[in-house]
Amino acid sequence: MAVLSWKHHTVIQALMARGPLMEDDFRKIYTDFTGKNPSAKQKDFNDFTLKINKELSFVQMELRCCRNQNDGRVYYGLVNNIADEQSKLGTKYSIPQIALFKGIVEAIVQDEAAQGCISTITALNIRLENQVLAAGSQSQDSPPEIPAAIRNFSMSQKDRTIDELIRDKWLSQTTDGDVALGFRSYLDLRSLFHNMGIPPCEVCNESGIKVYYYIHGTI
Structure with a gap:
């Protein structure tokens, strides 16, 4: 040692x-x-x-550096290598809030335009039930029951959650008012992006969330 x-x-x-x-x-x-x-x-x-x-x-920790693909800046931070995404968020956020965050991340990284962001309206209209159904389909044959906290999560609660995730740097807001990933997501969720099959940038080898960044290695 x-x-x-x-x-x-x-x-x-x-x-x-x-x-x-x-x-x-x-x-x-x-x-x-x-x-x-x-x-x-x-x-x-x-x-x-x-x-x-x-x-x-x-x-099971790491001092990691990453490039924020929104502005090109490099950040250094400590990362827990063994905890999954829900564990990293679970100390502060509720189950519906985590489901919303995961839905937003998936919508951003799976966007065919690969602009690295989605509109606020799209983020607010993400169906939290889909996160529960997707998780349940991997572990059991019958559809899982949707928790009441998920079913009753209101639009205003989604809006407040997005604001909170932006304050905590898990998400960010573009100059056009769209919702993008925050630098903490780029720092902490590298394994998630890899598991989702996001191709790496040819310059820095990080997951290319934004198409311009992926092609040019810059903003």
Whole structure:
């Protein structure tokens, strides 16, 4: 097991306390505690993060970087590699809210236009029952019973949930008012995108949610 210095622990604690950070902010923290410029000494920076990941692997976690395909910015954050998407959201969101989020994610990534977003109206009209039926079809022969919380989830509750998911960075809103994935989704849901068969970007190897990003590797 790798032995981490206080510098490694401080960087980990900063990410745990502040959540995912933009690349410039993360590199600034690295420079503040190591005195090294990551741009001038990229190998030292890579070795530093690799050592953190070797240690985190013992607790099924990872220091991961991803590119937000909405604006092209790179983020660094800590990710739980063993928890599924529902577990990651379940500590804060209710079952209907998680069903809505998963429905929005599926609608965005399966959109034939591959613009990386859907209209707010489309998001609000997603049928939560379909999420329950899809999950039930994989585990039993007879159709599952739709919980009352799903059936009674109102349009206003959907609207408030979307706002909350945007505040928490799981979703984002485009300048046109459409609903897109937030950088936390790009950071945390990599395995989900892979399982959904989303082709990787030829430049960065991340799932190409937006067609322009997938082709050009930029925004």
